[in-house]
Amino acid sequence: xxGNHLIRTENLVKTYPMGLSQITALNNxxxxxxxxxxxxxxxxxGSGKTTLLNIVGSxxxxxxxxxxxxxxxxxxxxxxxxxxxxxxxxxxxxxxxNLLPVYTAYENVEFPLLLLKTPAQQRKKMIMExxxxxxxxxxxxxxxSQLSGGESQRIAIxxxxxxxxxxxxxxxPTANLDAExxxxxxxxxxxxxxxxGTSFLFATHDEKxxxxxxxKITLVDGRVAKDETFPSPAGKGVxx
Amino acid sequence: MTILRLALRNIIGTGIRxxxxxxxxxxxxxxxxxxxxxxxxxxxxxxxxxxxxxxxxGQYWQENYDPYDPLTxxxxxxxxxxxxxxxxxxxxxxxxxxxxxxxxxxxxxxxLLLKGIDPGQRVLAFxxxxxxxxxxxxxxxxxxxxxxATGLARGESVTLRWREPGGAFNAQDTRVAQVMKTxxxxxxxxxxxxxxxxxxxMARLPGQATLVVLAPGTPPPGPLPGWTFxxxxxxxxxxxxxxxxxxxxxxxxxxxxxxxxxxxxxDTQVLAIFRRRREIGTLIALGFTRGQVIRLxxxxxxxxxxxxxxxxxxxxxxxxxxQSRAGLSVPAGTxxxxxxxxxxxxxxxxxxxxxxxxxxxxxxxxxxxxxxTRRIARMKPTDALRGRLT
Numbered sequence: 001x002x003g004n005h006l007i008r009t010e011n012l013v014k015t016y017p018m019g020l021s022q023i024t025a026l027n028n029x030x031x032x033x034x035x036x037x038x039x040x041x042x043x044x045x046g047s048g049k050t051t052l053l054n055i056v057g058s059x060x061x062x063x064x065x066x067x068x069x070x071x072x073x074x075x076x077x078x079x080x081x082x083x084x085x086x087x088x089x090x091x092x093x094x095x096x097x098n099l100l101p102v103y104t105a106y107e108n109v110e111f112p113l114l115l116l117k118t119p120a121q122q123r124k125k126m127i128m129e130x131x132x133x134x135x136x137x138x139x140x141x142x143x144x145s146q147l148s149g150g151e152s153q154r155i156a157i158x159x160x161x162x163x164x165x166x167x168x169x170x171x172x173p174t175a176n177l178d179a180e181x182x183x184x185x186x187x188x189x190x191x192x193x194x195x196x197g198t199s200f201l202f203a204t205h206d207e208k209x210x211x212x213x214x215x216k217i218t219l220v221d222g223r224v225a226k227d228e229t230f231p232s233p234a235g236k237g238v239x240x
Numbered sequence: 241m242t243i244l245r246l247a248l249r250n251i252i253g254t255g256i257r258x259x260x261x262x263x264x265x266x267x268x269x270x271x272x273x274x275x276x277x278x279x280x281x282x283x284x285x286x287x288x289x290x291x292x293x294x295x296x297x298g299q300y301w302q303e304n305y306d307p308y309d310p311l312t313x314x315x316x317x318x319x320x321x322x323x324x325x326x327x328x329x330x331x332x333x334x335x336x337x338x339x340x341x342x343x344x345x346x347x348x349x350x351x352l353l354l355k356g357i358d359p360g361q362r363v364l365a366f367x368x369x370x371x372x373x374x375x376x377x378x379x380x381x382x383x384x385x386x387x388x389a390t391g392l393a394r395g396e397s398v399t400l401r402w403r404e405p406g407g408a409f410n411a412q413d414t415r416v417a418q419v420m421k422t423x424x425x426x427x428x429x430x431x432x433x434x435x436x437x438x439x440x441x442m443a444r445l446p447g448q449a450t451l452v453v454l455a456p457g458t459p460p461p462g463p464l465p466g467w468t469f470x471x472x473x474x475x476x477x478x479x480x481x482x483x484x485x486x487x488x489x490x491x492x493x494x495x496x497x498x499x500x501x502x503x504x505x506x507d508t509q510v511l512a513i514f515r516r517r518r519e520i521g522t523l524i525a526l527g528f529t530r531g532q533v534i535r536l537x538x539x540x541x542x543x544x545x546x547x548x549x550x551x552x553x554x555x556x557x558x559x560x561x562x563q564s565r566a567g568l569s570v571p572a573g574t575x576x577x578x579x580x581x582x583x584x585x586x587x588x589x590x591x592x593x594x595x596x597x598x599x600x601x602x603x604x605x606x607x608x609x610x611x612x613t614r615r616i617a618r619m620k621p622t623d624a625l626r627g628r629l630t
Contacts, residue, residue: 050622059525059621080529087527094625098522100246102253114242115527159526 005068006167006199007033007056012065014051014222025051027222028065033201035166038193039215040202048222049203050171056201057090057169058082070166087115091160091198095172097152099144105155106131106140112163130158134188150181157185161192168192171203182208243532247539251547254512261508262547265501265601269548270556272494272597277560277587278568279487284588286479292365293424295475296334297456300324300467305338305450310353313340314403317448323461324452332458334361335449337439341402343414343432345390352386353431354402356439356449363455366427370418371435378438379417383428387419394419400432405444412442498601501548502608509541509612520616521624534613541609545602563587 014026026048033039041049054060055067058074059082067074070089077085086092091112099108109130113123131137134154144152153173160168170189174182190212193200202209210216218226251258291297305316317337320328327333337356342349357364359372366381373379378400382392392398394416401411414432422428440446452467454460460469513520523533567584 054622057525059625080531083524083527083529083532086525092525094522094525096518098518098525098625100519100522102246102249107249111242112526114245 004034005032006035006037006070007031007201008066008068009052009055010066012052012055012067013063014048014055014060015063024222026055026062029219029222029224030065031217031224031227033199036193036197036199037215038190038200038213039217040204040209040213041217041219042205042210042213043219043225044205046221047219049205049219051222052219053169053171053201053203056167057092058085087112088163089165089167091163091165091168093153093156093160093168093170093173095175097144097149097156097176099147099152099155099159101144103143104140105136105142105144105147105151105158108144108155109140109158109162112159116163118163126162127158130162131155133161133192134158134185148181149177150184153177153181153185154188157188157192161196161198164196165198167199167201169201169203172206173202174204174206174209179208182206186212243536243539247536247543250536251540251543257508258544258547259551261501261504261544262551264504265498265544265548265605266552266556268494268497268501269552269597269601270559271497272601273552273556273589273594274560274563274587275490275494276487276593276597277564277589278585279483279490280588280590280593281585282486283480283483285585286483287476289423290426290476290479291456291472293422294364294427295472296363296453297458298454298460298469298471299475300452300454300460300464300469302450303466303468310340313338313353313450317445317450318466319447320449320452321464321467323464324467327454327458327461328358328452331362332455333452334358334363334455335436335452337436337443337445337448338450339402339439339443341400341432343390343401344399345392350390351430354400354439355431355433356436357433358436363453366422367418367420368433370420371433373417378412378414378434380414381418381420381433382416383425383431384419384421385425385428386430386432387416389430392416392419402443410442498604501601502604505541505544505605505608506612508544509537509609512540513537513612513615517619517624518627520619521621521626524621525625530617530619534610534616537613537616538606538610541613542602542606544609545598545605548601548605549598560587560589564589 009029009031012026012029013024015022015024029048029052041052043049051060055062055074056069058069058077061075070085072081072085074082100111103111106127109127110123113126118126128137131140134157136151136154136158139147139151139155144155147155173185177185186209189200192198202213204210213230215227215229217224302316302318304312306312320335324333324335328335334357339354340351341354342351357368357371359368361368368381370381371379387393397413397415399411400414401409404410414434440448463469520533523536524530564587567586569584
């Protein structure tokens with residue numbers, strides 16, 4: 001990592017084949033994110049938010065340009081190196097929660113630590129701590145099918161945060177939640193950002209999420225249309 | 241370890257579908273063990289019966305003797321060498337004279353082999369003592385199959401004809417002293433057993449024999465001029481080839497059974513990859529490599545074979561044990577096919593047989609489980625996370 005930045009993209013371009021033509025999802029996107037940010041990529045559907053998030057998360061690679069994440073050039077990573085980067089340093093939160101259905105909530109949270117081969121004693125402590133962060137220490141034995149949408153997303157946050165990654169990527173985390181649950185999990189994430197220093201990067205077009213952001217990057221047709229920072233969360237006024 | 245744990249969870253989480261697949265494979269496994277154990281049992285029974293009743297512990301053949309060429313019989317006899325005669329005298333061997341002849345049961349001519357054997361011999365386990373009649377009648381011992389084919393019964397007389405040295409034909413009536421029931425068709429079909437000394441006298445071949453059967457455990461006295469030693473492996477080779485040929489036929493059923501199980505596994509794997517695209521994407525996002533995901537799905541498929549072994553052991557072991565105690569009745573006529581197996585086959589199980597079949601099932605299941613997972617290698621994690629196939 002050079003300087004104080006966590007993520008740096010330069011002239012990032014991503015195109016997809018669509019029949020005989022090419023669709024440009026990202027067009028010369030150059031951005032820098034520092035450590036501890038609570039930022040969001042906003043914009044309408046098809047603006048390139050998720051594509052950029054996926055590249056930053058090393059789930060995808062750019063067509064041209066470069067993306068440096070935690071000091072690693074994403075476009076140069078092998079599958080194995082990309083998996084290692086995600087495993088050690090990046091947490092993901094998805095719109096559809098994506099909990100492993102055969103595991104209990106506790107085991108879902110435990111999963112990243114198993115991949116990291118964390119010793120059992122330490123693992124247990126970290127899992128309980130993560131479940132307490134999201135206020136679900138008593139639901140460890142529940143299976144995903146027994147959890148509400150809000151609870152599932154909170155377990156997903158615990159799973160993403162349990163290994164204390166420096167970067168957490170959240171793709172439309174509130175899209176399947178009602179307003180109350182949305183604010184609950186956003187407050188949880190904001191608290192984790194404040195207390196643990198984890199950087200959060202959202203892809204969203206949900207006003208509730210936008211209201212919590214301290215930096216808002218607006219993407220339109222794959223280009224950065226606006227990059228705004230706020231001394232305090234952008235739109236606290238939209239909270240209930 | 242994480243992959244194994246997750247695979248176990250996934251397969252148990254699949255519920256009834258996993259158990260159904262495992263059940264189908266377990267049927268294939270139990271059927272395969274049963275099938276192969278019958279072949280082993282058939283081989284063992286037939287080998288034991290043939291050794292006890294026909295081959296003994298090996299045979300010395302007069303050098304001209306060829307059991308597949310009746311024309312050689314005219315010259316296939318000689319006086320026993322001293323070493324063989326000594327064994328015969330000690331009861332460790334028995335001599336057999338084989339000649340060509342014919343009989344006329346109920347007015348019809350039938351070619352056959354005339355076999356002379358010492359009525360007091362104890363080397364071969366068949367009732368030659370019934371030939372020990374000192375009366376004027378020539379006693380004959382025939383097998384049940386031959387009796388059925390000719391319509392001859394115990395106590396009935398029939399005319400025998402044979403050729404003397406020099407080419408003249410001679411004939412004499414013989415009385416059926418006993419109809420023996422034997423599993424070994426080759427001492428039964430188309431042959432009449434007579435007292436050795438009487439046959440030697442009839443054929444004017446005093447002290448001569450065609451072959452000498454050693455008692456089991458009797459060491460062969462070494463190379464003897466004019467005589468060829470045939471060990472038990474040589475004598476059983478035809479029988480083993482026949483059993484092997486039959487086992488090939490049975491293997492076809494095994495392959496069909498196993499293929500059905502494998503089809504179910506393949507189908508399950510294809511369906512699982514399709515249905516669990518999002519889960520695959522999640523695993524990759526959490527830090528799994530594609531290789532680990534492929535290993536996970538392959539392991540899940542292979543675990544079906546382990547479940548099948550457990551299921552198969554639960555219901556298969558008692559069934560197979562019962563079968564080994566009760567035996568399997570052989571359909572009428574099977575004995576005439578050339579394998580000496582008696583009325584029932586008793587399956588023979590061995591650790592090698594069972595472990596071998598389990599190993600084959602595991603390897604095949606693993607390969608079949610792996611094949612559909614190659615699709616994962618082509619899957620883009622971003623598409624998988626959206627539930628799309630690349």
